[in-house]
Amino acid sequence: MTPYQQWISFYTMVRKDVVRMFRIWVQTFLPSVITSTLYFAIFGTILGSRIGQMQGVDYMSFVVPGLVMLAVVTTSYANTSFTFFSSKFFARSIDEILVSPTPPWLLVAGFAAGGVVRGVLVGALVLLVSLFFTGLSLSVYSLLVILGFAILTALGFSLAGLVNGIYAKTLDGINIVPTFVLTPLVYLGGIFYSVHVLPQWWQNITFANPLFYLVNGFRYGFLGTADITLWLSTGVLLGLIALLIAINWYLLRTGLGLRQ
Amino acid sequence: MNHEDAPALAVRDVRKVYGSGVEALKGVTLTVLQGDFFALLGPNGAGKTTLIGIITGLVNKTAGSIDVFGTDIDKEPERAKSHLGLVGQEVNFNPFEKPIDIVVNQGGYYGLPRSIAIPRAQKLLTDLGLGDKMEVRAMELSGGMKRRLMIARALIHEPRFLILDEPTAGVDVELRRGMWKYLRGLTEGSGITILLTTHYLEEAEQLARHVAIINKGAIVANGTMEEVLALHEEGGGETGDFRGGRLEEVFLKLTKNDA
Known part of the structure; x- marks a missing residue:
């Protein structure tokens, strides 16, 4: 395939996924918005008013970046894991791409890009909703950091979801990781609290959680302050992405979990 | 070999052993010439779909090699795939x-x-x-x-090479005839090479110039339609004036004897 043909193939995969997600927007966009609204109302407004300040800012301002990141992570992961799994499990429509000259790395890029689009769009919607709870004011320290972390986090978890989608043999297989791995990591990753309020032993455990670095990097873009340095957050995120790209490429190239 | 002169498909000693230990293909060798209409026949579980899966990149082979228009599917899979069009056995959209x-x-x-x-x-x-x-x-x-x-x-x-895995399964007679006409037009009009698997032996006889019969993972007959039909007379079978019946007799003889 020429580079132009590869671009067409990539565009086709992304377009198909975006058309799908807008066709069923009630399933793809609405749930995250409703869940986030509840979080903002309960944790931000009702409980937040009693908590006071966190990291030198009011609790609502502190929790908004974390909740946006929560939506980005879960949505981008779910998008690729479900899209890929359903295309190989229900109608076996993944064969449409597997028989074509689209190379494995492009397939990874195409599916991951669909997850990025949905993750970033849902993140933007959640951010929009948050404005209603912050009196239409939002602290922005660096738009570049915010956008960069939103896109790279969506990419990272789209790739993680793709690994899950490729390997899953049953419908349960794409629910186990989000339920038992992703959700605990997200909730213990510093969305609702600063790591400094934890006892030392728990802080040490938190430092092993990759979500902690992503939430803090994203929060830095809004507040200009975080529990760790921006460079450490960026390094962990880029390392995660590189590792997941390699795993996906290997799985698709060898056909592990996909070809008989 | 020059890619322009190469056969549309060259399958050499291809073996497939599934993880369960089932040996689906036992050293299959097959050549399909450019522009040919080739029928690959065999009973259920003979290995037809496995072979097609390997050619199109949906199944990993255990051993052997496959060229599509002179391009090795292992060395240049994207180039080989660009020549292929697949109509799979199952509806997969x-x-x-x-x-x-x-x-x-x-x-x-x-x-x-x-x-x-x-x-x-x-x-x-x-x-x-x-x-x-x-x-x-x-x-x-x-x-x-x-x-x-x-x-x-x-x-x-x-595509230059169309692979059809039981394309007329479950299709009524009138529609099937329409599809025959369409497929024949593809080879005669556009020069597309076609590999067809089917359980309707009269379909293969009507359309194919070359035919191979596979049974239990091994090719048991391979040649022009006339050569394979001649096996009927060689075996002392009944000679009828119904052409489809002769292929059916050959098919049954070759696949039954191995049973």
């Missing part, structure tokens, strides 16, 4: 999508821009009798329509 989208998207995976793919898909679907069904959801199509949609999808990138 998203039933929620429209036929026009299914076909156009397939073109996209081969690098075909939408400006070219859309009119081409419209023509293919119209030629295959689906002109008024382009915008309905694919799940609303009848079984025969779904089969024709899969043919349109396989042809969108104008």
